Amino acid sequence: MIELRNITKRFGTYPALHGVDLAIHPGEFIALLGPSGSGKTTLLRIIAGLEVQDSGQVLFAGEDVSARKVAERGVGFVFQNYALFRHMRVAENVAFAFTVRRAKTRLPKAAIAARAEELLRLVQLDGLGKRYPAQLSGGQRQRVALARALAVEPKLLLLDEPFGALDAKVRKDLRRALRELHQKMGLTSVFVTHDQEEALELADRVVVMNAGQIEQIGTPDEVYAAPATPFVAHFVGETNLLPAALFGGDGAATEGGELHLRPHEIAIVGPGTVGAAEVLVANRFRKGAMWRVEGRLAGSDSFVEIDCPADAPVPAPGDTIRILPSARPKAFSKVPSDSSPQVSDLK
Amino acid sequence: MSAPVSAPTATTEGPLARFVLISLALIFLLLFLFLPLLAVFAQALRAGWGSYAAAVSSPDALSAIKLTLLVAAIAVPLNTVFGVAASWVIAKFHFPGKAALTTLIDLPFSVSPVVSGLIFVLLFGAEGVFGPWLRAHDLKIIFAVPGIVLATVFITFPFVARELIPLMEEQGNQDEEAALSLGASGWQCFRHVTLPNIRWGLLYGVLLCNARAMGEFGAVSVVSGHIRGETNTMPLHVEILYNEYDFVGAFAVASLLAGLALVTLVVKTLLEWRFDLHGTGARS
Numbered sequence: 012m013i014e015l016r017n018i019t020k021r022f023g024t025y026p027a028l029h030g031v032d033l034a035i036h037p038g039e040f041i042a043l044l045g046p047s048g049s050g051k052t053t054l055l056r057i058i059a060g061l062e063v064q065d066s067g068q069v070l071f072a073g074e075d076v077s078a079r080k081v082a083e084r085g086v087g088f089v090f091q092n093y094a095l096f097r098h099m100r101v102a103e104n105v106a107f108a109f110t111v112r113r114a115k116t117r118l119p120k121a122a123i124a125a126r127a128e129e130l131l132r133l134v135q136l137d138g139l140g141k142r143y144p145a146q147l148s149g150g151q152r153q154r155v156a157l158a159r160a161l162a163v164e165p166k167l168l169l170l171d172e173p174f175g176a177l178d179a180k181v182r183k184d185l186r187r188a189l190r191e192l193h194q195k196m197g198l199t200s201v202f203v204t205h206d207q208e209e210a211l212e213l214a215d216r217v218v219v220m221n222a223g224q225i226e227q228i229g230t231p232d233e234v235y236a237a238p239a240t241p242f243v244a245h246f247v248g249e250t251n252l253l254p255a256a257l258f259g260g261d262g263a264a265t266e267g268g269e270l271h272l273r274p275h276e277i278a279i280v281g282p283g284t285v286g287a288a289e290v291l292v293a294n295r296f297r298k299g300a301m302w303r304v305e306g307r308l309a310g311s312d313s314f315v316e317i318d319c320p321a322d323a324p325v326p327a328p329g330d331t332i333r334i335l336p337s338a339r340p341k342a343f344s345k346v347p348s349d350s351s352p353q354v355s356d357l358k
Numbered sequence: 359m360s361a362p363v364s365a366p367t368a369t370t371e372g373p374l375a376r377f378v379l380i381s382l383a384l385i386f387l388l389l390f391l392f393l394p395l396l397a398v399f400a401q402a403l404r405a406g407w408g409s410y411a412a413a414v415s416s417p418d419a420l421s422a423i424k425l426t427l428l429v430a431a432i433a434v435p436l437n438t439v440f441g442v443a444a445s446w447v448i449a450k451f452h453f454p455g456k457a458a459l460t461t462l463i464d465l466p467f468s469v470s471p472v473v474s475g476l477i478f479v480l481l482f483g484a485e486g487v488f489g490p491w492l493r494a495h496d497l498k499i500i501f502a503v504p505g506i507v508l509a510t511v512f513i514t515f516p517f518v519a520r521e522l523i524p525l526m527e528e529q530g531n532q533d534e535e536a537a538l539s540l541g542a543s544g545w546q547c548f549r550h551v552t553l554p555n556i557r558w559g560l561l562y563g564v565l566l567c568n569a570r571a572m573g574e575f576g577a578v579s580v581v582s583g584h585i586r587g588e589t590n591t592m593p594l595h596v597e598i599l600y601n602e603y604d605f606v607g608a609f610a611v612a613s614l615l616a617g618l619a620l621v622t623l624v625v626k627t628l629l630e631w632r633f634d635l636h637g638t639g640a641r642s
Contacts, residue, residue: 059539061535061539080538081535081538081539082538082539082540082541082542086539087539088535088536088539090532090535090536091532092532094532094533094535094536095536096533096536096537096550096551096554097554097555098554098555099554107537107540107542107550108540108541111537111540111541111542111543111546111550112541159536159540160539160540162540163539163540163541
């Protein structure tokens, strides 16, 4: 169990983290998700011991490790740009953790070579040990970085934007490989990403961060289907933000409500439907199995994105269509209201 | 860089412009660089190989060569260690006064060498700040070898640091962090990761530092006292011979210095070539 208690960190006058609490259970696969500058990488580096928090505690299995250096924490760290040692062959890179051990505990040369080869096999790079990092593809380099980090036999694997610089196909393969390794080796893993798709696909739990604080912690399903804050609703998945009049339980309207609807949560309805809002279609394009229709809400500046099934007639640019929420929307009133908001009119 | 342009591109000039520009550059090089160099060797050998050998192997010349090598042998290692330490500190850490230190490292480049020499005379000379104390302890710095070493160290100390600071700043901390996370000690990290990453830049800096240490005239001239066979370095010896109208001797010793410059240039070119390969990631 890894616990972070009230972690605060400043860089000069810039507050990178303020008051972050997080508990990570053994065997979990955690994603730290957020835009750049949200403090997610700083948090990862504090867990690793590459950065020291200004205040707060980092506990590994109940023990405060704040004073321990990175090598004493038993963590494997995979750096954003791999940080492979350019002048060393792949096998030497992977074996680095063995070769820098003190003479007393160091393995014999043959054993080190065998362990390196074993690690390379684990990441499916056996036979490439003699190459230099420059002679490998991006995906292969990432695997070398992974194998090198695993050489310290970490309980906790930390990865900083592990798939950032790779193309889509390689990312997909690597995600699967990482997930398999995580399970096979019984690791606890934490990775940083700004890609919500990656976070939702890979993680057991997603920690959504913004401006140095945690917005929500939950399973991918929870953060997608039940975002706790407007920020999460927008950052995780696509969301339309529409002005709406919200009515409290007592029937009184509260001014200035906002409605958050996913593109697939909007239905196109026939003329004369009560409560429907008009949208002037500006653009449409094919998006996988669906058509994406974009338009402007009549009488406002709000832009709306709607997913339409491909087997029905798709509105064309210039058309005026009428829409209604097809799912119960997540409404965030700008004015705090203790009563549960109900949507009656999209205007 | 100088590969012939086969297919015309947007930036290719017409044939005439190209001819004129290339000729200008070549003529300039010929007049101002190649001819003087040629003249040095021609003058040195004007009276034949015998006189050349005699001039180079005279006791005073040998003493000057020895002193020059000694000074370089002290100044270059010192400034290598200092340069690596300073660039490490500047490139990898943030601390108050960092900008001031960076500026200070450039000081020997911005001050006239003569002034640099005078600084040491004012500090360690007979009338200088530490003069009485030095005399009381029977220590001689000015008009002696220690002064020449001091002046040379001062003059050549930016070379290594200047070469390494941008290189290390560009490389960042990640490799070092990776090494530390894998259990390397500070020394192992430096020896196995940092040093290999900077080795070509370091070698280049050391080479430039050495060339200047052997060739420095101004500062050394002020502190040396020009005592033949004792405090004359090669550049000073050349000047003395020249002033005595011993042109063959002067140019013979000068040709050694010019030879050193040529060797430095060749090695530097080889290093840059190696550096480029390294930079683009291509390897054996």
